[in-house]
Amino acid sequence: MTLQPLWPLWALVLVWGGLLVFCAVHLVRQRRHRGAWARRTGAALALGVLLLGPSLVDRNGTTMQTNAEVFFVVDRTGSMAAEDYDGARPRLEGVRYDIPAIVDAFPGGRFTVIGWDSQATRQLPLTTDARAVKSWAETFQQELTSYSAGSQVDRPLAALQEALTGAAERNPNNVRIVYFLSDGENTDGSASSADAELASFEALAPLVDGGAVLGYGTSEGGKMRTYDGVTPLESAPYIPDPTQGGADALSVIDEVTLRTIAEQLGVTYVHRITPDTVEGFTSGIDLEDIAGDGRREEVVYRPVLWPAAAVALGLIAWELFVVARAYPTRLGPDGFESRRSAFGGRRAPARTATPGAGSTEPITPTKAGVR
Template identity: 45%
Template sequence: MYAAFLIPWWAIVLLLGPLVALCAVLLVRRGGERLTWLRRLAMVLLLVVVAIRPATPLEADQTQRMNANVFFVVDRTGSMNAEDYDGEQPRLEGVKSDMRQIMAMTEGSRYGIIGFDSTAAEQLPLTTDAGAANAWIDTLTTESTATSRGSNVDRPLDALTRAVSEAKREDPESSVLVYVLSDGENTDGVQSQTFSGASQFIDGGAVLGFGTTAGGPMKVTGGTDDGAYITDSSGAQGLSHIDEPTLEGIANQLGVQYLHRTAPGGDLTSTMNGITLRSIPTSSTSRTPSFTDWYWIAAIPLGILFVWELGAVTYRLPRKVERDDFTRPDRSTTIEEETR
């Protein structure tokens, strides 16, 4: 058992220490009110126990999960709004569909998400909380058109390499699966860096390409023109085209296969060739302290004594008023006597 203080210990000493001393002194000095001051001393001592908050730590919860760490690297650049997926649907709809399909294939695994547009960031650290991953998928949108600074598929490279290397080091018994979902379009004019350095930490996955060679029109995201179709410098409708050679190059560098995704469904099980999923025990990784509180045991008698104290004080009030009324001279009689 240990103390999980509700307030700092020094505050308990400063606030409640003098009250304990006062009640103890008056308990000794006022013999006629000994029961009253004994009750009050007990209340203060019980309040001290509540403030100290005694608790016992709990053992980490043991749960089961699958032996796979699945990373999604998701392209959120404006071109992913291009409407050439499954007819005239935005490419992001295909991304969402495939992410859900992969999660169904790897149910019970840990999931991490890295999103990239003008910058790249770990959007969801590795977690067994599939609900958090699904919530991210449900709210997935592209970056604001006004803030876009061009795109390059290598933007998530550093974040991905760091994430998969840490996963492999901290959880070596689990497979690392990486799924890159993008149209491969580079518009910043900079040569992409190679993904080869991350391949040593990856056991499976795929690069999933979205879009068509014919291209698809895109809508503005955010700002006053939100929802309007983007036009090029000549005023014609702007089109975004998939860059399959770039996507195939990334797949080769990562050591995974490339798949062109044009409609929902389609077999993705080949992306897990050679990987057998099995359940493994895992301890809870919650950073919230886990313990059982015991202060409520002191709070119960404290509440009872408080009600007793309140009743005693209330009981004395009408008796005091009655006694004052009885001993106070009648004002009308006094006036008559004064007029005589």
Template identity: 45%
Template sequence: MILQPVLHPLLLVLLCAPFVALAVWALVKGPASSHAGRGIWVLRLGMVVVVFAMLLRPGIPGGTSQTLATDTDIVLVVDTTASIVAEDWGDGAPRLDGVRADVQAIVDEYPGARFSLISFDAAAQLRLPLTTDATALMSSLEVMSPEVTDQSRGSSIGIANRMLAETLSAAAKAAPERGRMVFYLGDGEQTVTSEPESFAAAAKFVDGGAVLGYGTAEGGPMRKTTGAGAGESAEYIEYQGAPAMSVRDEDNLRQISEQLGVDYQARAADAEISLPDAPTSTTDYASSGEVGNVIELYWVLALVLLTLIAVELARATMQVTRLRGLARPSADSRTRPSRDSRTHPTGGAR
């Protein structure tokens, strides 16, 4: 027998003890002197005991199964410049929608991996340190918005090079046996006059990954952002009196892929993402090779509880019916005229 209590057993005892004490008091010193009265409280005591047993979640060993785990650290480098919301993803959706969808695909592809998120615009920012909490990663992406348009002074596509190298280096020192992958997600637009910084320093820590490019050759317009939230403005960024268009720079993206030693992939809404295999030395079954299964038995106790509740309801229904039956004759007697008040058929009193 295996127990997997929903709370600490001591807390469960403290929660159930008052109800047990009440039932025991009613049995020993309460007014329930008849056999029927004692039976009622025995039934209620049984309910408490069954609920306590359910909360302990009993079970029996049910064999073992193998589960796949990816012992890999994955760092995501995401562009958050104004161009990431250019509306050329699919049917006029912002590129950021494609980024979020692809990150979800990456999470699904590498179960058990640890993820870190770095965003960059005018500066790089570590939004999420390495964690296995994929929900936290997706939540960070959902609330992530591009830089404020009025504060933008241009950005470099390589501004995150130093933070990426430091993150990978720290991961390699902490867990040298784990593989490391990098996914760079951006459009490759360099909007400052200087040359982009190189990611070559991070390459020695990278075992795989990809550079994912967003946007089109025709480009897409970009809405202004103020930092107040998504969909905050209907106005487009303009250049020389017309909406400014952001285009994907594949040359820059291919250069980043060469520096990191990973493949480049142009992304589009109608194309399925192609992800590389995790490093073969880090993708394996759990260290024991097996994970124990437990056949839970709480459902058996739930059936017992339902039976006890059904008995209690049946007893209560019978009592209500009996009381109504006793009350009906007295009501009739109050409405029936007395013998003395009856009048003679001829109208006179008898």
């Protein structure tokens, strides 16, 4: 048996200690009502035991706990719906496959997701909940076509810098791993700007300890379906290219840009065109070097609160019953107002009847026929 307090120790001493001293003092001083104060002192003691959190060791085990922080930077622009992944499947399906596989490669790590389309936003804060990350990967969609404002791969730069800087300030000894998932395509509305000068990711390199830039798409390109949030994608029309007389637009991967970002971040570049293993860009990060053997012993406690709770509840119910019996006041059969004491017994009459105005002598009750 061990104690796992439900409140901080200072709060226990201040609140519970004060209540216990109050009851104990009255228990000693109120000799006529010692039984009532003994009941209240017992309830205070039971509540204190409850707050101390008596617990049993449920199991001892080792759980994977690492100081790896994994940052996913995910392209959600319309070009990621181009159908040239693993044949004629949307590139988004490659992202949906890769993110859960990467998560599984870092058990015990912390994960965050930054998505970008017309703007960059933090989709998930740093969390150890791997299921939340996988659920996001399974359900996320491309941006609404009607809201598309082109694609620029440096758009998430500020959000990523803020996330990495904040993580480094909070936990400077942790290892930060970045996975940048995109097709690298840069467009400005309907006009291509693949040769435009992009902001550099090089300033982030000191904050990045590993990861990869994952590129999706082919040099042949793929057509993209519109997305309005209502129409099923398989029946949605393809996005037209106004510069080609309204023919279906093609999105082509820009590996030059993706390789440049990888070099600036100091990570590797990997072209992802099929759902292959992710071991090649995850196994190079040795968790044993990151956090010893990557494990720590964790003791799990099972609270045993019901005995103290049952005692406290019983004594409090008893106290409420006694108080309820003391009220309301009532008139006795002899015409005198009386009330039962909350401590037991009957109090003296609260008032007496008077014979008339100005008289101070009480009327003495008489038996029938006797004066």
